[in-house]
Amino acid sequence: MDAHPQATSDPNVEADIIVIGAGIIGTACALSLSQQGWRVVVLDSQPPGMGASYGNAGHMATEQVFPIADAAIVKQLPKMLLDPMGPLRLDWRYVPKALPWFTRLLWNLRQAPYQASVAGIRALNEQSLAAWQRLLDSIDGRHLLKEEGSFLVYEKADNADELEALRARMVEQQVAVERWSGDAIRDVALQLSDNIQGGLFFPGTAHVINTWQVVNSLVQAAKSNGVQFRQTTVVSGSVSGHCVSLQTDSSTALTAPKVLIACGAHSAKLTTALTGTSIPLDTERGYHLMLPHERERLPVAITSLERRFIMTPMEEGLRLAGTVEFAGLQRPANMQRAWQLHKLSQGLFRSELDITDAQPWMGFRPSLPDSLPIIDSVQDGRVLLAFGHHHLGLTQAAVTAEIIANLATQGERHPSATNHAVADLSPYRINRFT
Template identity: 35%
Template sequence: MPKPENHTSASDRRSAIVVGGGVIGTTTALALQRTGWTVTLVEAEDTPRAASWGNAGHIATEQAEPIASPAMVRGFAKRLFCRGGALALPPREIATWLPFSLRLLKAARPARYERSHQALAALLAQAMPAWQRHVAALGEPDLLRPDGHVVLWETPESAARGLANWQAADTGTTRFRSLTEAELHDWRARVRAPIAGGIRFEGSGQIADPTRLAETTTTRLLADGGTRLIARVAAVGDGEVHLTDHRPLSADQIIVTAGVASAALLRPFGLKVPIIAERGYHLQTGPDVDWPADLPPVVFEDRSMIVTRFAGGLRAASIVEFARAEAKPDPAKWNRLRHHIAALGLPIGEDAKPWMGARPTLPDYLPAIGKVPGTRGVSYAFGHNHLGLTLAPITGELVAAMVAGESTPVPTSPFELQRFR
């Protein structure tokens, strides 16, 4: 069917500049473009290295409960890296993580947590439908694999405890069931460690290939008339962006989607942005790996590690490290991953490529989505922590509706930065 003609002249079209080319920025740029905006996407680096492209590829619609919760506070000590867990608080970074941790504790108080829980659950309920619309619009429906995921436990005690925890949790639009004996047998044959139990989720999913997702979104942006600039942004103002190389940029709307760097760009507007770089680590093989391509992501919950098969290889990801984004990676984190990989007998060898990236995280583990008060056209969308990939398409739809002055699919008020006043 031919597309309807667009009788709006180029000079009449609204213009937008999106600052930040991670998955939130690129998806928001496409959402704006689809609704009639002329879009310029400004990205700091030509090769995407943000956490958007180094994550587990998991569409985590089951994580309807914010991480900043009373349960997290109660189990905090057990999760510490020094005790074998995945939570790292480097002593040299205490000036960074201590103030953030105190704010997190406040956000985890029952009344505030429940408000955050309701807001996040409402947003996640829209995540998978938004992803389905997004890949359909890209013309790449096979990028999304809505095939669920698996959680495994290695001891009877952890299996009983883990199953009870999931049964008590709000898993949003997903559902899960216990693995059959045949399924458990298959996993026991695939990994070296003993597998005592497991569950299979339905309603979650994964991205088949993060690299292809990044390339496809950029290609579509350019093909549909958008502009992509590789440049660094020094400041944002009403209707204008100031680049470090002094090139002038102006537009009707500016949307800041720059992850951790968003805080500095929004500070001149008087907004408080208590964000931290929550750093994650992964190791990945090349494409020729002995791991079936149709296996869903698998979480080895006792090890706080997720393993995902992509078109480009097998990836093992873990670690929550609170530190400055620019701090050097800690080789001990990759060594911990290698220890888990060896214990499980996964086909990820010493030649696997290491990666570290910073998730932009706010203390209540909700994203920041809203308009900057007192400006004619500055908005923001960042701080999605572990859920950037999951929430990217619905965030893009929210922003497109918000800047057009239309009603949004989900209320944005719980995600506005004014909550940190």
């Protein structure tokens, strides 16, 4: 594919844009950039799609327009510290390092910043599914997306009021939502137990049938456009003149006119090096349990209100996911949390799930205290940023890619640039942390 008109002829430049991160965000951005004619190289310490993107819940969570925490988290803090198997866990050994992040999170629970977060999440989510449709259509990959909605179910009659309050809040945010009875839900999901009292149906949501295959399809399409994928670790970088220099763990220096940082929970150090801004980025350690013998158990993704986890049907089985643990990037995984997901499923079905050959997993979701990602162009357009999507990385990947593709033009409309991307990017700018 022809190089972008702004491409330099400097022989030391490896590409027009170097993308750091080969997860769902980085690969979607690389593909979108290549479709505009940019020469792109993608760097990652792992093969494409093998980080958090491999193990996400597979749910296109356009209905989740509220931040990861609300005022109720204050009451939950003691339990978060004491219950190692709770749905929201804070490892007591990580408290000193996590304290500044949680302080910012609590500060963002004030009405004005909280509502700003809701507006920012909603603006991305409203465009997310349509952006995914466009991206998958461009590579003949629409079959990877099942657009059949999802459910949030409840079991305890006492929680009917809580569910109705949530429905009302979602209606206020213009989220498409319907109240369904337990019998109506069981007509769709035949194997759910009679314990299900009812729930909410979200017609504007979807799920993917194979999380790794989604990334792989983007990778293959990007490669066909000339994008190169290299397995290497970027350890440092600097901006000088009209280029960005990156140092790798093999002591190789790579340079390009532009760099996109999209390496999820590992983005903070390099962002500081290239922008001078310190980012309060932490990680939600997410767990899943894949059940390979339960492919036919559910037709759509179903979340439990009381048990606080999600079950998503996929090609390779039923994926149970959804717990959050704050313990940083260094501590080993506590796979008991993954197996706990099976215990949480007990009582939701007419017969117990088959855990034969079940596969536990843990990954790092990049999270900022205001629950908004950083999507930005800084350093005179030389440094692009796309990270911090917490548990909405899959959901917001395609719309983020459209935004980045537009930002890369530095205001010059490329013939292939989209007009669909979110108009107001101020909620996602890095300068909110300066």
